[in-house]
Amino acid sequence: MRTTPPLWRYALITAVVLAVIAVAQLIVQARAVLVLLFLSFLLAAGLEPLVAWLVRHGVRRGVAVALVCVTGTAVVAGAIVVGVRPAVAQFGQLVSSAPRVMNEIAAELGDTDSTLGRYLSEADVQQAWQSAMSKLPDVLLSSAGAIVGILGSIAGALFSVLTVAALTVYFMLALPRIVDNVAIVLGEPERADVLRRALRKVGGYVTGQIVICGCAGTAAYVFFLIAGIPYSAVLAIGVAALDLVPQVGATLGAVLGVGMALTVSVPLAVITLAFFLAYQGFENFLLAPRVFAQATALSPLAAFSAALVGGAAAGLVGAVAALPVTAALQVVVRHWAGRRFPEPPRRSGRDDTALDPPGGRLPCTVGRDGPTKRWSERAEWPPVRTRGPAGTSAVR
Template sequence: MAQGSEENRQGTGEGGRGGAEPVPGTGAHAPAEGQEHAGAPAASVMAEAENRAHRTSPLGSGRLNYFTLGFTGALGVLTAWLLVQALIGVHGLFINILVALFLAVGLNPLIEFLHRRGLPRWAAILTVCLALIAFVTAFVWTLVPPLTQQAGEFIANAPDLVRQLGDNRLFADLDRRFNVLGQVQHFVTSADFGQRVFGGVFGVGQAVLNSLIATFTVLVLTLFFMASLPGITEVGYRLVPRSRRAGVRELGDEIIARVGGYIGGQLLVALIGGVVALVFLTVIGSGYALTLALVVAVTALIPLIGTTIGALAATLVVAVGDLRLGAVTLVFFIVYQQIESYVIAPRVMRRSVDVAPTVTITAALLGGALLGLVGALIAIPVAAAVTLVLKQVVFPRLEER
C-alpha cells in the first residue's frame, strides 16, 4: 500500500509538471508551455515572409526611408547655409556690439570709482559717456580740417608739382625712357581729372560717414551696456546652479575687474603718450601738434604695433615740412617707445593683467587674424580671463586627482 501510494504521488507530481496547472483564484487550468507557443513559429515565419516581400517591393519602405533621410539632410544643409549667410550679413553689427560690450566692461571701474565718490550710478555713467563724446568730437574736429585742406592744396598744385618734377635729373631720365611725366601730366590736365578726384573724395567721404555712423552706434550701445551691466552679470550668474554660484560669481567678478583694469591701463598709457607727443610737437613748432598727438594717443590703444604706427605718422607729417625735424622726431619717438615699453607700461599693467609675453603676442596675432583690429584689441583681456580660469579652476582640480 505504501509503495502504491508512493507511485501515485510520483505520477501525480509528474502529471502536475507536464499537465496544466490551476490558475490561482480560479478553477480553470492554465495552458501548458508547449500549448501556449504552439502557433508562434508559424506566425513568425509568415511575418518574416511578408516583411521580405515588402522590402523587395519597388515602393517599399526602404526607398521611402532613404528619400526622407536625404530630404532631411538637404534641409539641414540649407538651414546651415542660410544661418551662415545671416551671420555674415550681421558681421558688422556683431563687431559693434562686441566693441560696445568691451568698452562697457572696461569703463565700469571708472563708473564704480565715481559712484564711490558720491555720484549716483546714472550720473557717473552720464559723466563717462559725455567724456567719450567730447573726446571723439575733438578727435574728428582736429583731424578732418587738416586733411581737407591738404587734399584741396594737393589738387590745386598738382600741375605745378608735375612740372617741377621735370627739372629733376632722375625724373627727366625716366621721362625720356618711359614718358612717365608726360602720362602723369596728361592725366592731371585731362578733363576727367576733377571727376576722378572728386569720385575718390566721395568714396572717402562715404567711408568717413560709415565710420561716424558706426561710432555713434557703438556709443549708444556702450551707454546701454554700462547702465545694464550689473543686471546682465546677475542674469548670467543665475544660470549657474546654486551650489556653484558663489564660486562662479567670485571668478566672474575677478575677470570683469581684470578686463576693466587692462582697458584702464591702456587708456592711461595712451594718454601719457599723447601728452608727451603734444609737448614735443609743440616745442618743435609743428602746425598740427594737437592732431598728431591725438593720432598717437588713439593708435597707442592697438596692441604691439599701435605706438609704432602713431610715431611713423607723426614723423612723416613733420618730415614733409622739414626733413631734419622729421629725423629728430623719429629719434625722439624711438627713445620714448623704449621708455614706455620697459618703464611705463609694466608699472601700469602690473596689477591688471597677469599674462606671459608669449601668450600676449600669440593672442594679439590670433585676434587680429580673426576679427581684425577689434580682435587684436580684445584678445589680450580674453587671454587674461582664460589664464585666470586655468589658474583658479582647472589646475587645482587637476592637482586633486
C-alpha cells in the first residue's frame, strides 16, 4: 500500500526551491559587486607572498600590509607621473590627428604591390576614407551625450578602482583568519593544506603576471623611444595592459606597435615586428619560467580554454582572472585524483627485486674474476642449510 508523503516535505522542497531562486536573483543583481570582491581577493592573494615574507622577518602583519600598500601606491604614482600624464596628452594628440595617421598608414600600404594596397590606392576608396576620417573629430567632439557618457564611465572606473583598493587592504589584513575559518569548516587537515597550496598558487600567478606586464610595458616603452615611434607612452601602456590577456594579449600589443610604426615607414614596422617576436621568445622561454616558478604550470590548451570560458562569462575581467582560478582548481583536482587513483611507486631501471631472496638483496662482491653476480641475477636460488635427522645438516 502506497503512502503519500507528509505535507511538511512538500513545504520543505518548495522553500528550498524558492531560496535557490532568490539567491540566484541576488547574485544576478549584485554581480558587479561580486566581481569587485573577487578581484580584490585575487589581488590580496597575489600580494600575500610579499606580506608573508615581511612577517617571517619579524614585521607585524598590520605594518607589513601598510608597507606593501605604501610601496604599491608609490609605484602607481611613479607610473602616473612617468607614463600616464604623457599618455593622456599623447592620446589627445592621437585623437585629433587620427585622419592623418590613417592616411599615412593607407599611403604606406598603397605603395606596396599587394591586393590590399591596390584596393586602398583606388580613388573612390581614398576619397571615402578621407571623408570619413575628416568627420571623425567633429563627430566625437560635437556629441555632448557621448562626452557625458565617457565622463560617467571614467568616474565609475575610478570608483571601482578605489573600491578594489580598499577591499584589497581589508582582505590582506583578514586573509589568515579567513583561511583558518575555512580550514575549520573543511575539517580535515589535509583539505586545509590543499586550500593553502591553492592560495599560494594564485598568489604566485598574480604576482608573476604583474611582473611580466611591467617588463613588457617597460621594454616596449624603451624600444618606442629609441626607434622614434610616436605616442610611445600610450602604446607602452596598451602593450602592458594587453599582456594581461592570456594567449592573444601579446599579439594584440604587437599589432598596436607595428600599426603605429607604419605611420613612419615600412622598414621601421618590420623592425618593430622583429622586436616583438624576439621579446616574446625571451618572455616565453626565459622570463616567464623563472617568474612563474612557484605557480602551477598550465598547458596551452588549458590556458586557452580557461580564457575562452572566462571571457564568455565575464568579459575581459573573466579572461584575465580565469588563469589563476584554473591554477587553483588544478591543485584541488590533482589532490582529489591522487586520493581517488593513487599512482603505483615508481622504480628506476630494471625491476629485478622480485627475485631477491628473503631478507633483501645480497651485496655484490668483487673477486679476481670480476664482480660476482647477485643471487637475484643467478639462475638458481642460494643454498639453504636445513637441520637433518640426528643433528646432521643437509643442503637443499
